[in-house]
Amino acid sequence: MTPASAGIFTRLSRLTEQPQATVLVRCTGPVSAEDVTAAQLLDGCLRTADALRSTGVRRGDKAVVMTRDAYRLVAAVYALTSLGAVPVLIEPRAEVRRCLDEIAPGVFIGEPLAHVARRALGWGRGHVRTALVTGRDFPGRGRLLGRSLPLAVPDGSGPGPHVPEPRAEDLAMIAFTSGSTGQPKGVEYRYTTLAGQLGALDAVLRPEAGDVLLSCFLPFAALGPLLGLTTVAPQVDHLAPARTPPGHLVGPLLRHRADIVLGSPAILGLIAGHCARHGLTLPSVRRVLSFGAPLRPRLVELLASALPPGAEILSVYGATECLPATAIDADELRALRVQPPPDHSGTCLGRPLPGVGACVLDADATGLGEIAVAGPVVSPAYHARPDATGAAKSLTDGTLWHRTGDLGRLDDEGRLWYLGRTAHLVTGDGFTLTTEDVEAAADIASGVRRTALVGVGPAGRQRAVLCVEPERGARRDAVLDALRASLGGHHHGRRIGTVLFHPRFPTDIRHNSKIDRARLAEYASGGRR
Structure with missing residues (x-):
């Protein structure tokens, strides 16, 4: 097993131990999929890094990566980090231009549609000097959109990247918040942040050798292989996940016999509803992780009816700035809904994960205040936003705390209770x-x-x-x-x-x-x- 504190390149190098093992499955529908072995992924990372280097990408460059293809995302992110460049993850939305003006990326890697939007909407105008287009080439593409970066899956015959573990405090990635409760902000992940998040995910996923993960959130496809999981990336509609055809989720889940399923309540609702309508069960699944919004009893019941006896359903709490932070099993959640502790209401988020701290700041007489999180999963700052960093981060006795903007209480058992957003x-x-x-x-x-x-x-x-x-x-x-x-x-x-x-x-x-x-x-x- 990889130590929980291991960094991303230490974890990446462990993939060489089983070069022919499938580490990533890129799905293009309910049935069709392409398996990517460890050797292919590592070979692809090296080739992609060489291609990026030839275009002038250098250490410290900020590079937007905007693709809906799991392999291309993983290869680009791993290759950029191996060069010391900084991947920037952001969803296409109206605020992209403002966000990119804020961080001033020099490189933009994306599929043709992303580059069409970049040109039409001015994303990164005045900053992007290197535009790289993934996917199949077509006449005039280079002149219209940018240089080609095919990112095809190689045969795996080449070597993988040999990169020493970077300094823990170096900037590794910038991931933008969703903007669902305010303006999107670029969250800085240091290498120590990513190592902390991987360690916390080890604790909540509890992966076993040979486990298969169905990851219904595309950015997580970049973490799955580092956790030693065969990661199946279904074809989710990433601009509107709730409109994903349920067969595109359930088909790959059944075909690849997923042990662990990770998704938002909207996605899990599609899976559970499809199983109920078609009389299907999910016999291979032993753990389901829900994140992104509170887990409601009706969804738990619907999921449980499709799962085998003893399967675990977990609700995981966190934010882009501190993920994951706490987790609670659906059975405990159900029991606490029926009989909550005295003076507690709302939804229980469970106890903090190992190494993570949680407290309630500015609490009133009832114990209600703002939830704050500390530990290795917490990002240190927002990129180029000192005002937002100052408002959300505080250092107490050498410990960095992140204010989540969520209201909550702590009960006598050390469990965190969620009451909603402060802004709401x-x-x-x-x-x-x-x-x-x-x-x-x-x-x-x-x-x-x-x-x-x-x-x-x-x-x-x-x-x-x-x-x-x-x-x-x-x-x-x-x-x-x-x-x-x-x-x-x-x-x-x-x-x-x-x-x-x-x-x-x-x-x-x-x-x-x-x-x-x-x-x-x-x-x-x-x-x-």
């Missing part, structure tokens, strides 16, 4: 409501797919509106009756001034799981009951 507090005349306190109770009502509490009006005089996304075919009067029953005994139930139905909540683009409350509040301000 609903404040009215004589009351303050946290979103998760109300929604965790409302979401269990029959006929409800999910709910969202928003405030309408100026802070301090807001009207509390509960937006409801009903299940397909649910009758509104029946849903309202179920909500009254669920919230009737809730200590803040009487504060809900309006219940407003919405056909489909707007969500974040990364996971399609975090609710866009700003847009919902705008809808509620002029909506109908």
